[in-house]
Structures are given as structure tokens and as C-alpha cells.
Amino acid sequence: MTHSPVSSIPWQQGSIVEIDITDLCDRGDGVGRWGDRVVFVPDTVPGDRACVRLVRVKPQYADAKLRELLEASPHRIRPRCIVADKCGGCQWQHVSDDFQRQAKVDRIRQALERIGGFQAPEIGPILTGDPLGYRNKVTYPLGRSQTGSVQAGYYRRGTHTLVNLNRCPVQDPHLDSLLADVKRDIEARGWSIYNQTRRTGRLRHLSLRVGRRTGELLLTLVSATTDLPDIEAQGARWLERYPQLVGVCLNHNPEPGNNIFGSSTRCIVGRDAIFETFAGLDLQLTADTFFQVNTEVAEHLCDVVSERLELTGNELLIDAYCGIGTFTLPLARHVRQAIGIESQAAAVTQAEHNAARNAIANVTFYVGNVRDWLPKLLASSASTCPDAILLDPPRKGCDRAVLDALLELNPSQIAYVSCKPATLARDLNALCATSRYHLRYVQPADFFPQTTHVEAVAFLRREGSSLA
Numbered sequence: 079m080t081h082s083p084v085s086s087i088p089w090q091q092g093s094i095v096e097i098d099i100t101d102l103c104d105r106g107d108g109v110g111r112w113g114d115r116v117v118f119v120p121d122t123v124p125g126d127r128a129c130v131r132l133v134r135v136k137p138q139y140a141d142a143k144l145r146e147l148l149e150a151s152p153h154r155i156r157p158r159c160i161v162a163d164k165c166g167g168c169q170w171q172h173v174s175d176d177f178q179r180q181a182k183v184d185r186i187r188q189a190l191e192r193i194g195g196f197q198a199p200e201i202g203p204i205l206t207g208d209p210l211g212y213r214n215k216v217t218y219p220l221g222r223s224q225t226g227s228v229q230a231g232y233y234r235r236g237t238h239t240l241v242n243l244n245r246c247p248v249q250d251p252h253l254d255s256l257l258a259d260v261k262r263d264i265e266a267r268g269w270s271i272y273n274q275t276r277r278t279g280r281l282r283h284l285s286l287r288v289g290r291r292t293g294e295l296l297l298t299l300v301s302a303t304t305d306l307p308d309i310e311a312q313g314a315r316w317l318e319r320y321p322q323l324v325g326v327c328l329n330h331n332p333e334p335g336n337n338i339f340g341s342s343t344r345c346i347v348g349r350d351a352i353f354e355t356f357a358g359l360d361l362q363l364t365a366d367t368f369f370q371v372n373t374e375v376a377e378h379l380c381d382v383v384s385e386r387l388e389l390t391g392n393e394l395l396i397d398a399y400c401g402i403g404t405f406t407l408p409l410a411r412h413v414r415q416a417i418g419i420e421s422q423a424a425a426v427t428q429a430e431h432n433a434a435r436n437a438i439a440n441v442t443f444y445v446g447n448v449r450d451w452l453p454k455l456l457a458s459s460a461s462t463c464p465d466a467i468l469l470d471p472p473r474k475g476c477d478r479a480v481l482d483a484l485l486e487l488n489p490s491q492i493a494y495v496s497c498k499p500a501t502l503a504r505d506l507n508a509l510c511a512t513s514r515y516h517l518r519y520v521q522p523a524d525f526f527p528q529t530t531h532v533e534a535v536a537f538l539r540r541e542g543s544s545l546a
């Protein structure tokens with residue numbers, strides 16, 4: 079293979095260069111080198127040799143577009159989605175499942191080593207489930223094609239242009255026909271589609287949720303208006319056509335901005351929630367509350383947390399950032415007392431409802447900010463400090479004040495669930511900097527196959543704790 083000499087091609091927008099892809103970056107793009115500069119190329123895989131066009135050029139790096147694949151990597155596969163080259167929903171449809179998993183584990187390792195400062199951390203094999211058909215919930219923005227037909231799908235990467243979907247290979251297959259039919263019926267009803275720029279029109283999003291174990295389906299339309307003409311009749315028709323559909327809801331979101339759901343949801347027909355079996359519990363899940371999108375892997379992770387914490391039944395456990403109690407409720411069965419803290423009141427209402435539904439009496443949920451609640455618990459429970467704290471913060475990780483409060487609370491064990499390796503590594507570094515805690519084990523989990531997202535739970539133990 080002859081390579082074009084680096085010096086003969088100007089480092090500028092529009093230049094065409096040939097490079098070997100050697101790595102993947104956090105965004106999921108392939109990474110190659112042009113001389114001592116770095117080139118990021120979407121839709122490539124380590125092992126590819128590619129002819130690329132530089133599109134955004136900085137002194138030391140450039141973003142490039144794949145023009146031609148000169149040699150295909152052994153890790154490259156044919157995408158199992160017909161719109162993989164356009165749709166921004168998945169980034170790695172062209173990467174083999176094994177290589178995706180390895181890349182995710184590598185990313186966690188690199189973050190722990192480079193940002194966290196940990197040397198050779200023990201990282202377990204990644205938890206996996208089905209690489210396709212796993213999503214139990216989808217929420218698609220709605221739009222119209224140039225010819226006026228109703229569209230639903232994800233945005234083209236880096237744009238606000240919808241890529242219309244009639245099916246999606248990562249969503250539960252039971253949602254496929256519903257997606258196509260609902261779009262057609264919206265069109266037939268003449269319901270207008272919301273225009274974000276002009277702030278006109280009604281319908282904004284279509285959300286579908288399925289109980290992976292029960293098969294129950296829930297359909298929610300998000301509208302800028304409180305009503306839609308004949309929504310009751312259409313809802314009844316959908317219920318009749320789909321025996322698994324248990325309810326049709328209308329969420330009202332008149333606010334501009336990126337929030338999908340508004341604050342009020344009205345059940346049009348049927349019920350406003352599905353039932354689902356999770357970790358041996360019977361859960362009720364409404365349309366607008368967060369539930370882990372990959373039921374199987376979440377359940378698997380819950381088991382790992384319970385086993386790794388080596389719970390004896392005597393512990394006081396705090397689950398900070400608990401959502402609807404996805405981890406709190408199953409873990410409550412293994413401890414003396416569990417406390418969940420969550421900022422969203424609706425999620426706590428759902429958690430309390432599900433605790434009662436499953437006769438779990440040893441759990442208390444608090445609505446509010448973890449940053450405020452941890453010091454309050456510290457003040458109120460001097461004689462009963464928590465034995466274990468589970469954390470599952472959003473991507474930005476924990477505030478410094480939360481980490482300080484954790485150190486004050488001084489639990490024997492901390493399990494930190496994270497969806498962003500960089501912030502996980504940063505926070506673990508802060509917790510372990512005092513040498514009071516050491517990192518025992520990290521469990522990666524592949525909740526979102528075909529995408530670059532990766533989750534992990536890190537287990538910390540206090541030095542000298544009797545469990546060590």
C-alpha cells in the first residue's frame with residue numbers, strides 16, 4: 079500500500095487524505111493520524127484504511143468525512159439498520175458486537191487510569207443482553223416530509239433533520255407496527271405537527287413504552303395543546319387494533335425548549351401505566367417517568383450490585399439519585415432499611431406506589447436534592463450511619479458537596495453507578511484521594527448496544543471495614 083506523503087497535502091478544509099484508523103474516540107468516531115495530527119472520522123473502525131476529506135480543521139486535529147473505504151477492518155460489519163448511515167440514534171451499527179463491547183471496556187479502563195489515577199483497576203467482563211430489539215421505550219420527535227407526510231424518527235447526526243423510521247432494529251419489535259400505524263393515523267386525522275421555530279401546530283413527540291415481560295404497550299402523544307380533535311375515538315381504535323395496548327395518553331407540553339414531556343399527562347383511554355416484572359417485583363410504570371431502557375441488563379446489574387455489596391440483611395442502605403426506585407426496591411429486600419433520594423417528585427410517587435404494591439415496608443423515599451439530603455441524614459442519624467450508599471447520578475456526576483457529605487457519612491461501602499466514565503473516574507479519584515476508600519471492582523454494562531454509551535458500577539470499600 080502506498081501512502082500519500084504527509085507533506086505534499088495541505089492541512090486544510092477539503093484536503094483528501096488516506097489514513098489508517100487505529101482507535102475509537104468517546105464520541106464513537108474512528109481515530110487516525112496524519113503525521114503528528116489526529117483525524118476523527120465517523121463511520122470508521124480500527125483496522126480500516128480510509129480515504130477521507132477534512133471538513134473541520136484545527137492546528138492539531140481535524141474532523142473528516144469518509145469518502146472511500148480502501149480496506150475494511152475485520153471488526154466492521156454490515157449495519158443491521160437501513161438508515162444507519164443517516165440516523166443519529168446509533169453510532170456503531172457498522173461495528174461488530176464484540177468489538178463494541180471491548181471498546182466500551184477499554185474506555186472505562188482508560189478513564190479510570192488517566193482521569194482517576196487508578197493503576198490496573200479490576201474491571202469485570204461487560205454485562206450484555208440482546209444487541210438488537212432491546213429498547214423498552216422510544217420517544218420520537220414528529221415532523222413532516224417535504225411532501226407533507228408525517229414522520230417520526232431520530233435526528234440526523236448533528237442536525238435537526240428527522241430521519242424517518244418505520245421500524246428501528248434496536249427498539250423492541252412489538253413497537254414497530256405501532257410506530258408505522260400511528261404515524262399514518264396522525265396524518266389521516268390531519269392533526270398538525272408542532273413547528274419549533276414558529277411555535278405553531280400541535281403534536282411534538284410520539285412515545286411508546288413496552289413491558290418486556292408482560293408485553294403491555296403504552297402510547298403517549300406529546301402535544302403543545304391540551305387536546306386533539308377526536309383523540310378519544312382514535313385512542314379507542316388503537317386499543318381495539320392492538321390488544322397489547324393498555325392505554326393512550328396525551329402529555330401537554332406548551333413550553334419551547336428541549337424538554338420532551340410537559341408536566342401534565344392525561345389518560346385518554348385505558349390506563350396511564352403499564353405493568354412490568356423487574357427483579358422479581360411487580361412494577362407499575364407511567365409514560366413520563368424514567369425507567370432503565372434496557373430491562374434485561376438493568377436487572378442483571380441490580381443482581382451484581384446486590385451480590386457485590388455482600389448484604390447481610392442488617393444494613394442501612396441509601397440509594398442517592400434513586401429515580402423510581404429501580405435499584406432501591408429490589409435491594410430493600412436484602413437490607414434492614416433502605417432510603418431513596420430523588421429530585422423528581424413524580425418519580426418518588428411512582429417509587430412509593432411500587433413499594434406498596436410489592437409490600438416493601440422497609441423503604442423511605444425523600445424528594446429533593448442529594449446535596450441537601452445527605453447532610454440532613456448525617457445530622458439526623460449519628461447513631462445509625464449508613465452501611466452502604468448507592469449513587470446513580472446523571473452524566474455530570476456528583477457535586478463536590480455530595481462527595482464531601484459521602485465522606486462524612488463514612489459508609490463501609492459505596493457502589494457508584496455511572497453512565498459517563500470520565501465523571502465516574504473523577505469522582506472515584508476524589509473519594510479515594512483520602513485513602514479511606516479503595517476501589518475494589520468495576521462492573522461495565524452494555525445498556526445501549528449499537529451506540530457509544532456505556533454504563534459501569536464501581537465498588538468502593540472503606541479501609542479497615544470488617545467486610546474487607
Ligand SMILES: C[S@@+](CC[C@H](N)C(=O)[O-])C[C@H]1O[C@@H](n2cnc3c(N)ncnc32)[C@H](O)[C@@H]1O
Pocket residue numbers: 368369370399400401402403404405419420421422425446447448449470471472
Ligand atoms: C441516571 S438516573 C438514575 C435513576 C435510577 N437510579 C434508575 O436506575 O432508574 C438519575 C436520577 O437522578 C435524579 N437527579 C438528578 N439530579 C439530582 C439531584 N441533584 N438530587 C436528587 N436527584 C437527582 C434524576 O431525576 C434521575 O432520576
